[in-house]
Amino acid sequence: MNYRLDIQYDGTRYGGWQKQKDTDNTIQGKIEDVLSRMCETPVTIQGAGRTDAGVHARGQVANAHMDTDKSCEEICAYLNHYLPEDIEILQVRQAAERFHSRLNAREKVYQYRIAAGFHKNVFERKYQCPLHENLDIDAMREAAGFLEGTHDFKSFCSNKKMKKSSIRTLHCIEIQETEQEICITYTGDGFLYNMVRILTGTLIEVGRGVRKSETMTALLESCDRKNAGFTAPARGLTLLEVRY
The missing domain is CATH 3.30.70.660 (Pseudouridine synthase I, catalytic domain, C-terminal subdomain)
Incomplete structure (x- = not known):
């Protein structure tokens, strides 16, 4: 199932949104690590904007296809429990199967x-x-x-x-x-x-x-x-x- 995540973060201490090979200190990397642990299988998320190192977000949007029995509220609570205090998931909701946070952005x-x-x-x-x-x-x-x-x-x-x-x-x-x-x-x-x-x-x-x-x-x-x-x-x- 495809899920939409609404996210805010303080980007001060991160190497940007996008996951990188030479560091695990990115926003995407942190969220994927928690979701992969939750689903017990690798999960990839797509962000609407690839913010640079040090850039912040109040309204970042991402989507991820996941197989889980948890409700949207439970996914949100799980993420916020394990994510660092400078990353917050504002909301998780089911999205259309073909929804893509970046490609569908207007x-x-x-x-x-x-x-x-x-x-x-x-x-x-x-x-x-x-x-x-x-x-x-x-x-x-x-x-x-x-x-x-x-x-x-x-x-x-x-x-x-x-x-x-x-x-x-x-x-x-x-x-x-x-x-x-x-x-x-x-x-x-x-x-x-x-x-x-x-x-x-x-x-x-x-x-x-x-x-x-x-x-x-x-x-x-x-x-x-x-x-x-x-x-x-x-x-x-x-x-x-x-x-x-």
Whole structure:
């Protein structure tokens, strides 16, 4: 039977979502280990988003085919009993047999948080980029407008060997500012490797006055990673929601 898992995690001490050969310290690996123990047979889970090392999630979704007599509530309780305290299964439910958490996703929402103001927030420091600079928010919003829509985002991808299409649709980039924080929320149909972090680094450079907002069109058309901004630190990024 196919099961859907809704998951949240603090990614600070993990090597990302995706299971890796050289480490067992990944989100996928931790969850698979517990499910395999529960089912007494190897279980593989598919995540909707392959978040990088240090990236967090409030609304990650995964699915797994399992043979178990446990109810959805019992599976959820079992997982949360044995998983580390920085990984939580919010809900387990039966899914359609052909449901795939990544391939069936319609939209994903990511948020990048930037610390503003003079003082650091000691309680939020693991979830913010500690920039503490005055940025031109209006210029950043203007630049974001050029980035919205359907484009080839190859300039905003760190994977030089990617052979698949780099065309994606960014439905919305929303930038909100408070006295202590700048939040940039990205809603799109999909995201390339490091895409949100490179977009954020580029927008920060616009906010610093290093780049002009109107250069975003030429940057997109160049399809060259070297022309985009720096890759913002992982700690400020959270996967908020996956929509189906």
